[in-house]
Amino acid sequence: MATTPTKLSAARKDTQQGFVYLPLIAGWLIPGAGHFLIRKWGRGALLAASVLGMFTIGIAMQGKLYGGAHDILDMLGLAGDLGNGLLYFGARALGLGADQVMVTTADWGTRFIVVSGLLNVIAAVDAHNIRTGRKA
């Protein structure tokens, strides 16, 4: 059944109401929260489990959390870590990932933490796209 122009404009108006950046910000701060706000429960739960799982495994593997930007690689690592939102700040406050551990799994752990941050940013942008009506 074709959607009438009235229904389309009503749906578009509905998606534009309120603060459209809220799912983006919430999704960045708390993994999956952006999708929960727009009532995409299943997607939000899977995204939260993936990002939280990856971050937790990274910390458990004694991965390093970037604290400052001394060179360009540190800067990129810090940008990736910051994508984890409150997870990053919470872990830093607890003193996790502060020690430089010279084992192979620690290197893997550092990558897991950076990538979980990048995936969280992708998920937050996806929530924003759904909120604005760019994606179903």
Next chain:
Amino acid sequence: MTHFAAVLLFALFASVVFGITQRETPQRMVRYGAYCFALFAGSAVVLSWVMFLIAR
């Protein structure tokens, strides 16, 4: 945790996020997620063999 287990976990988590965010319908999400997982895991196996053969 072995290196291969870490690769599989990495592939699983990344594929779930890619599948959900890059496709619109649930069926296409699952298919794309499975495709990404196969590419991640498969390329890790192929590259491991390449590095093994180079190091000999």
